[in-house]
Amino acid sequence: MIDTGDLWIVILGLGLGTYLIRFSFLGIIGDRELPPLVLRLLRYTPVAVIPGLIAPMLIWPETTGGTVDTPRLAAAAVTVIVGFATRNFVAAMVAGAATLFALLALIG
Numbered sequence: 001m002i003d004t005g006d007l008w009i010v011i012l013g014l015g016l017g018t019y020l021i022r023f024s025f026l027g028i029i030g031d032r033e034l035p036p037l038v039l040r041l042l043r044y045t046p047v048a049v050i051p052g053l054i055a056p057m058l059i060w061p062e063t064t065g066g067t068v069d070t071p072r073l074a075a076a077a078v079t080v081i082v083g084f085a086t087r088n089f090v091a092a093m094v095a096g097a098a099t100l101f102a103l104l105a106l107i108g
Contacts, residue, residue, distance in 0.1 A: 071103035 002010075034042075058076055060066050079096030086092065 071100055071107055074103055075100035 054076070058072055059068065061069065061072055075096045078099040079092045082095040083089065083092035
């Protein structure tokens with residue numbers, strides 16, 4: 001186990017690092033107009049981050065001990081299909097959640 005003092009040093013260091021990274025973007029250039037290329041590229045940030053958060057939960061879900069299961073894969077597929085069909089993030093998430101909960105209730 002890590003020493004309590006070392007743990008707090010790591011926590012404070014990570015907090016300071018996170019603050020400085022955000023400050024460099026928001027504090028230093030926050031009042032300036034961003035170039036059109038940067039604004040265009042920032043639109044794709046959620047599209048890049050969300051799959052990075054979801055993919056590990058599909059490939060190695062903690063709730064099933066690391067085995068891939070049908071309800072989660074089906075919910076992911078429904079989410080993608082509804083998202084492409086409607087171009088609506090909320091509708092896609094609601095459809096995926098409803099599919100997951102329904103299949104977990106039916107299959108277990």
